[in-house]
Amino acid sequence: MRSALADRLAREPGLEVHHAPWCSAPARARVLRPDVCAVDLDCSDSYGIAPLGELQSRHNGSRGTRLVVLASANRPGPLRQAVEAHALGYVDKDATPERLVAAIRQVAGGRRFVDDSLGCGFLRAAEMPLTRRELSVLSLAAEGASIADIAHSLHLSNGTVRNYMAAITRKTGARNRVDAIRISQGEGWV
CATH class of the missing domain: 1.10.10.10 (Winged helix-like DNA-binding domain superfamily/Winged helix DNA-binding domain)
Incomplete structure (x- = not known):
């Protein structure tokens, strides 16, 4: 699934796309120094909850990598973890690839992006x-x-x-x- 999504994103003008499984993503992010990391909060590696903080290292005083997360309103635990990691973009997992592209572009510009459909998930995450x-x-x-x-x-x-x-x-x-x-x-x- 990750490869298919990366291929789709790579066809967008102005986006340079790299992808990696969780086990190698932090090291890859340190080498590539991306402006934005798009992350699926339902990681299947042996981490339990995706280690988002490992993707945000700052590079020689720069602002560091901005996060866009693919989330689900019915999973407030990972959504809260993304908030605590200061993710700027929140895209519903059921959204279209175009919606993800819009989020990546907005977050790359330093602006927050939140799908309306995740509102209930944010409320539930605050109560957890x-x-x-x-x-x-x-x-x-x-x-x-x-x-x-x-x-x-x-x-x-x-x-x-x-x-x-x-x-x-x-x-x-x-x-x-x-x-x-x-x-x-x-x-x-x-």
Whole structure:
């Protein structure tokens, strides 16, 4: 899907397009120093929540890379994470490629772009009780990762992951880890 979208964007005049999977995207962004990164918030790598901050490094005092995210209103968790990463563009995943091109051009010019259809998602994201790190832990747990796997993926100790899971369980009003995952998936947080 990423390749097809990149091919479509590459046909637009004035856009130079490169694409990469999450595992190599931060390094590629540091080398290429793009003006804008377009990012799908539903990353399928072992990150849980897309590591958006890794794409925004500043280059010798410059403003750094601006972010355009492909988001869904029914997934307020990743949407909130994009807000915390100071993304400038928010495009509905169901929007046309032309809408994405418009967002990229507007964000490249330093202006915010937000699809109207994401308004409800922003409201739900503001009400979400979990932190970005808790969302990352919970996303990996929802994929079936063990405490040790989560700790390894996020560079944490097993005890720290257990503490995050306890906080998640308390904040969601869940009885246990499985219940916390069920509640969070029902709310669209993960």
